[in-house]
Amino acid sequence: xxxxxxxxxxxxxxxxxxxxxxxxxxxxxxxxxxxxxxxxxxxxxxxxxxxxxxxxxxxxxxxxxxxxxxxxxxxxxxxxxxxxxxxxxxxxxxxxxxxxxxxxxxxxxxxxxxxxxxxxxxxxxxxxxxxxxxxxxxxxxxxxxxxxxxxxxxxxxxxxxxxxxxxxxxxxxxxxxxxxxxxxxxxxxxxxxxxxxxxxxxxxxxxxxxxxxxxxxxxxxxxxxxxxxxxxxxxxxxxxxxxxxxxxxxxxxxxxxxxxxxxxxxxxxxxxxxxxxxxxxxxxxxxxxxxxxxxxxxxxxxxxxxxxxxxxxxxxxxxxxxxxxxxxxxxxxxxxxxxxxxxxxxxxxxxxxxxxxxxxxxxxxxxxxxxxxxx
Amino acid sequence: xxxxxxxxxxxxxxxxxxxxxxxxxxxxxxxxxxxxxxxxxxxxxxxxxxxxxxxxxxxxxxxxxxxxxxxxxxxxxxxxxxxxxxxxxxxxxxxxxxxxxxxxxxxxxxxxxxxxxxxxxxxxxxxxxxxxxxxxxxxxxxxxxxxxxxxxxxxxxxxxxxxxxxxxxxxxxxxxxxxxxxxxxxxxxxxxxxxxxxxxxxxxxxxxxxxxxxxxxxxxxxxxxxxxxxxxxxxxxxxxxxxxxxxxxxxxxxxxxxxxxxxxxxxxxxxxxxxxxxxxxxxxxxxxxxxxxxxxxxxxxxxxxxxxxxxxxxxxxxxxxxxxxxxxxxxxxxxxxxxxxxxxxxxxxxxxxxxxxxxxxxxxxxxxxxxxxxxxxxxxxxxxxxxxxxxxxxxxxxxxxxxxxxxxxxxxxxx
Numbered sequence: 001x002x003x004x005x006x007x008x009x010x011x012x013x014x015x016x017x018x019x020x021x022x023x024x025x026x027x028x029x030x031x032x033x034x035x036x037x038x039x040x041x042x043x044x045x046x047x048x049x050x051x052x053x054x055x056x057x058x059x060x061x062x063x064x065x066x067x068x069x070x071x072x073x074x075x076x077x078x079x080x081x082x083x084x085x086x087x088x089x090x091x092x093x094x095x096x097x098x099x100x101x102x103x104x105x106x107x108x109x110x111x112x113x114x115x116x117x118x119x120x121x122x123x124x125x126x127x128x129x130x131x132x133x134x135x136x137x138x139x140x141x142x143x144x145x146x147x148x149x150x151x152x153x154x155x156x157x158x159x160x161x162x163x164x165x166x167x168x169x170x171x172x173x174x175x176x177x178x179x180x181x182x183x184x185x186x187x188x189x190x191x192x193x194x195x196x197x198x199x200x201x202x203x204x205x206x207x208x209x210x211x212x213x214x215x216x217x218x219x220x221x222x223x224x225x226x227x228x229x230x231x232x233x234x235x236x237x238x239x240x241x242x243x244x245x246x247x248x249x250x251x252x253x254x255x256x257x258x259x260x261x262x263x264x265x266x267x268x269x270x271x272x273x274x275x276x277x278x279x280x281x282x283x284x285x286x287x288x289x290x291x292x293x294x295x296x297x298x299x300x301x302x303x304x305x306x307x308x309x310x311x312x313x314x315x316x317x318x319x320x321x322x323x324x325x326x327x328x329x330x331x332x333x334x335x336x337x338x339x340x341x342x343x344x345x346x347x348x349x350x351x352x353x354x355x356x357x358x359x360x361x362x363x364x365x366x367x368x369x370x371x372x373x374x375x
Numbered sequence: 376x377x378x379x380x381x382x383x384x385x386x387x388x389x390x391x392x393x394x395x396x397x398x399x400x401x402x403x404x405x406x407x408x409x410x411x412x413x414x415x416x417x418x419x420x421x422x423x424x425x426x427x428x429x430x431x432x433x434x435x436x437x438x439x440x441x442x443x444x445x446x447x448x449x450x451x452x453x454x455x456x457x458x459x460x461x462x463x464x465x466x467x468x469x470x471x472x473x474x475x476x477x478x479x480x481x482x483x484x485x486x487x488x489x490x491x492x493x494x495x496x497x498x499x500x501x502x503x504x505x506x507x508x509x510x511x512x513x514x515x516x517x518x519x520x521x522x523x524x525x526x527x528x529x530x531x532x533x534x535x536x537x538x539x540x541x542x543x544x545x546x547x548x549x550x551x552x553x554x555x556x557x558x559x560x561x562x563x564x565x566x567x568x569x570x571x572x573x574x575x576x577x578x579x580x581x582x583x584x585x586x587x588x589x590x591x592x593x594x595x596x597x598x599x600x601x602x603x604x605x606x607x608x609x610x611x612x613x614x615x616x617x618x619x620x621x622x623x624x625x626x627x628x629x630x631x632x633x634x635x636x637x638x639x640x641x642x643x644x645x646x647x648x649x650x651x652x653x654x655x656x657x658x659x660x661x662x663x664x665x666x667x668x669x670x671x672x673x674x675x676x677x678x679x680x681x682x683x684x685x686x687x688x689x690x691x692x693x694x695x696x697x698x699x700x701x702x703x704x705x706x707x708x709x710x711x712x713x714x715x716x717x718x719x720x721x722x723x724x725x726x727x728x729x730x731x732x733x734x735x736x737x738x739x740x741x742x743x744x745x746x747x748x749x750x751x752x753x754x755x756x757x758x759x760x761x762x763x764x765x766x767x768x769x770x771x772x773x774x775x776x777x778x779x780x781x782x783x784x785x786x787x788x789x790x
Contacts, residue, residue: 001682002376002378002690003378003682003686004686253769264773267770268770268771268772270760273759273763273769274756274759274760277760277763280767284676284697284700285672285676285677288679288697289672289675289679291376291679291682292679310671310675314675314676359665362664362667363664363665363668365668366658366668370648
């Protein structure tokens, strides 16, 4: 059994960690959080130069052609550093959708541009309150044009193109949904950034008015493609969450070692120790579930739907748990703007909703386990 | 990343499987497969006798205590081979529970501190199941605080006289030998006045009494010592060095790697998939699904955490500290699962007569036995301390009894 990343993959993780430690310190996150920039352009350029944006994109499309295990270790570091760049939207959602369902021409146009950092992509799925479901998609496609409103769209206001889920039928079935690719710079779409709990990554509203769009993948198969994209993104975002969990735990541990109260380090009090031990338990369970997700993703295993849901749930819980208790360990200082605890708290709660809520994924996992048992 | 054996591991697995297939006591297969979590008994046979026969056969075939040196009854196997053996032994591993304390704790301690003569004499018999060993550490006054133990050993010529009481001793009633930690000097701080011995459990003055547990069962014992004589040659380690010796015993935790911890999850998933409530199948209820999903990812998280440790062994590396979370997670899970299953049964959840209760009363039995999982082998609180101190590097608690002579430490709370 070799249920671990290879030495090369671990080296890549170390390389990414060193790079991000230098190029993405907390003050870089704060610059975006405080509205001084809509994303960190220098960092984005750097990530492209390092080959991180296209790590899982085949060489023929301008990527490094490494694979998804390599992308997983980079995602973990992106999460640990809270990188304020459109990585998730571009790499986990748009690039994955293109690789799964794009035509040769679409891949030739957009994948090299993603790898080089020239194009930001996103997935326009949600239409307000609710979770992923074919019924929730109202935006209409007719005669190659789209009309409707999508929100939240991650990084929608800075994206160059979007994969859009649209209604092409009214049978009440999954086959009513088709995917389209829209060049957001070509006109016909109004983009508006909306305030969200984690301003270090933007969320937007996109309004489509008879906007020209080209199909992505076969008509009426949008939902099945989307499900696969969401599963793949679930594993990758889970690695971001695990990276964030570990960092929040370390911050709490370090503070508990340094902070003296009642004449002793607060980390010597069992109440504080047990809080931190429980954070370690959550983070460890999440990491192990994520490794299984990584294995399923990288081998395209039939277990991926179940593995992805488990990784998603476990990592969501862990990051929320670690980030909130990191604040608790810090006491009053943890609630100041000045300390970085809230950056992790914000990110953990934004990521928890990014592909649909925790309860949606819980529901999904149980459905998938039942199907497997019935089979 | 893969779940495959290396060629050597595959060859070892094939050999083990072949041997087990030819030698396992298949007449008990069905009963062992169905055996409920935690405890087992066989309808028409004594589980200890069946276990001894299986252990003897394994020893003769070279499959007992595999990771021990051949001279002491083992096979000289690598840690990963031991894990593979456990996986292949499967349900028949349930027969080995009487020998686990000997193999995992007493044996390694004798190996580290015993004389060569003792090792050659005692270890092969321990490995073959001919002798069963128990561990005599916990006391009424020293559970989590093991070093607070009060059983006295006093020098008497070329031996020692022991008086006192141990508690929570698994298997004391069928054990041949015991590993015993005693206090030999009460005038120094508590960790410094301890000494380790082993003794014949049939020695005069040793009395074993079963403890009736909260769930009505009897799996542990109290052991009383009244003027029990132990030769000085049965001392393990120096006089006053018993604490360090005991750490060797307690640190032998690698044996647990690869072992599957019971969590109750497969049981409740099946239960909810079939239970009809007034609102339909339990598993169709949103609140129930949410709970099941949380337990599902805890169970899979434990499973894959164990896989990570096994992978480290496979590469010849030392596993990381991840495995320390196992019992902490599984214990609470089981208790919560039992209570939730009963809640789903409504008023009738109160029944635990297997003939009347839902699911044969398994969740009621789980409810009553699960508190022990959060206590035995390190309480949840001690486990959290261990994670915090050894994994996260937080400072130890301030110990008010650290530099106080043992006989000056207060023994009563109020009054």
